[in-house]
Amino acid sequence: MKIFKYSLCLLLVFTIMSCTKKxxxxxxxxxxxxxxxxxxxxxxxxxxxxxxxxxxxxxxxxxQKITGIGGSFTESSASLLQRLSKENRDKIIEAYFGETGARYSLTRTHIASCDFSLTNYTYATDEGDVELTNFSIDEDRDDLIPMIKDALAVSKDGFNIVASPWTAPPWMKDNKAYVGGKLLPEYYESFALYFSKYIDAYKTEGIDIWGLTPVNEPHGNGNNWESMHFSPEEETDFVQNYLGPKLEADGKGAINILGYDQNRAGIKEWVDVMYKDEASSKYYAGTAIHWYESTYDYFPEDLQYAHNKSPDKYLIETEGCVDSEIPKWRDDEWYWSKEATDWGWDWASDKDKHLHPKYAPVNRYARDIIGCLNNWVDGWIDWNMVLDKQGGPNWFENWCVAPVIVDPDNDEVYFTPIFYTMVHFSRYIRPNAMxxxxxxxxxxxxxxxxxxxxxxxxxxxxxxxxxxxxxxxxxxxxxxxxxxxxxxxxxxxxxxxxx
Incomplete structure (x- = not known):
């Protein structure tokens, strides 16, 4: 009996030691x-x-599997780099694309001009030239193309590029203007050709285009800068019957067409049309979204709805930035303070005003990226990589903030806290991560x-x-x-x- 009690005690001691083992x-x-x-x-x-x-x-x-994280090549950013010393140009490119930097893996650029261009321009200037015989990307050769090539040269793993037009050539539209209006149906075929020629022209420069959106912000932007309106039905008609078949016929069927390309709150209506049936879905590789609907809400229910509508397709954030603000120069504290306001602070309707309170830029970026990644978004692209102390250049004076701010007159560079925020994600969460x-x-x-x-x-x-x-x-x-x-x-x- 004593032997049994002694053995039981030892068993209890060993059990406790095992359970409490560090x-x-x-x-x-x-x-x-x-x-x-x-x-x-x-x-x-x-x-x-x-x-x-x-x-x-x-x-x-x-x-979801991650497609990539990065920022955008704009003429504004590229023109600023051209004004800096080679040392600072290289420093910025290395910071974004080098092994010691952010290692951006997914990027975006504009097809012809946007608000963050120096002027309005198109690649097809000759009205009525439906075959686009004089198509030319010469406007991009001085700055935009060199910036992309410099990035490709230092990026060990490479990166994908999504390209978006803000508008078709004005002569293809009902208002004959860069701003506003709709693409005339008789030019759907020519506009599809416009994309195909763009892809070829950039490939000749050694730049491969991974994805396209049919137009940036099809709801428009209040008719302020380059824009072109599409309804979900109109864009899907264009993709299903013109753009998709044209790219396929030209051997470019692997190019990923991302529909919509605007704020998340409107995504349900769009994916319902885009993914209505097999025919409407065929040429859409996924959906593109922006963050400007709110300074704090990342709309998880809308993101989940879009994912569930077509789980095998991409869901990519293609644009977000601190908008309607002039950057604060060498003032890290501001980027952590709830002092920034966005377009909605002044212009949102009364019913949406609550979505646009003051916010801290760093928190907005980190919250949004985490919120997106936790709700099926597989790619996240920031807007301009580089802007000046005014928040431009921007032909419309639509000032915004970028992760890197420069003073080209004095050849100075300021890496804001937003830059480091982006690196926390882009350097460490790599393409094909789960x-x-x-x-x-x-x-x-x-x-x-x-x-x-x-x-x-x-x-x-x-x-x-x-x-x-x-x-x-x-x-x-x-x-x-x-x-x-x-x-x-x-x-x-x-x-x-x-x-």
Whole structure:
């Protein structure tokens, strides 16, 4: 009997020791950008504090595959680079595309002019030239094409380009103007040819186009700068019966046509038409969206609706920026403060005014990217990569902010906190990464996670609050205690083969 009791005691001791055995430590690298001054700073020591919350990674639960993350080539950005010293031009291109920089993998550019061009221009100037015999991209040769080529030269993995026209050549439209109006049906075929010639012309320059949108912002922009109106039915008719068949006939069937290309709140109406049936869906590779509907709401229900309507197609954010603001020069604090206003602060209707409060630019970027990645968006593209201290150049004086601001007259460059925010995602979440499941106990933290093709896992989190947070990060049976500062973004990398 005594032997039995002694054995039972030993069993209980070993069981308790086994249950309370310290979990294996998870090996991680942590990088932080914060209002307190961190700029992608590597964090190796964490102040002690009570850890009551957890972030548990669920790699077995997978969602969408990432297409890429990046920004846009515009004539405004490219012309500014031409005015800088070679040293600063190279510095900016390396920062965006080099191995030591953001490693942008998905980009956008405009087909002919947009508001962020120096003037209005088109590639087909001869009215009535339906065969586009005098089509020319010469307007792009001084700045836009060189910027793209410089980026390609330093990008180790390369990047994809989505190209969008803001309008058809004015002579193809009912109002014969760059701004507003509709594409006349008798020119649908010529406009489809316009895209095909553009793809060929850029390929001759050594630049491959990965995707197209039929037009930027088909609802228009208040008739302020280049625009052309399409209804969902009109655009789908153009894609289904003209653009898609033309690209296919010209051997360009692999080009990805992304429909819509405007704010998320209108996406339901569009995908209902785009993906109505097999015929309407055939040439659409996916849907493009913008963020200007709100300064804080990323519209998760609308994103989920669009995904569910056609789960196998792309859902890509093709434009977002701090609009209606003149950039603050070398004032990091402003980018973390709720002082920015957007177009809706002044112009939104009364019923939509609540969607446009003041906001902190860094938080808006991080919130939106995390919110998108957690709701089936597979690509996220920022707008201008480089602007000047005025927020241009812009022929309409539609001033905006870019991650990199330059003073070309004095050959100075300012990498804003928005730049570092973008790097937290683009450098560490690579093309073909899979978004994975996350369970967290602190609702005030925004978190997304992706498993990269090399097996590494990137976790990006945002702490908008004014208090630092302690949490444990767990993967399988390994864990580590981490602290994120107040008003901070962290990227946590779990290298390959940590199991």
């Amino acid at each position: 979990q294996d430590t998870l090996v991680v690298e942590v990088y932080e950008t914060s209002a307190s001054g961190n700029q992608l700073t590597k964090i190796t020591e964490f102040p002690k504090g009570e850890t009551v919350d957890t972030i548990h990674l669920l790699p077995e639960k997978t969602f 978004i994975i499941g996350v369970h967290k106990t602190d609702d005030s933290l925004m978190v997304t996670a992706a498993k990269n093709p090399d097996g590494s896992i990137a976790v990006v989190l945002l702490n908008e609050g004014n208090t630092a947070k302690n949490f444990s990060l767990t993967l399988d049976k390994k864990t580590i205690n981490i602290r994120v500062n107040e008003q901070a973004i962290q990227t946590i990398i779990i290298p390959t083969k940590t199991k």
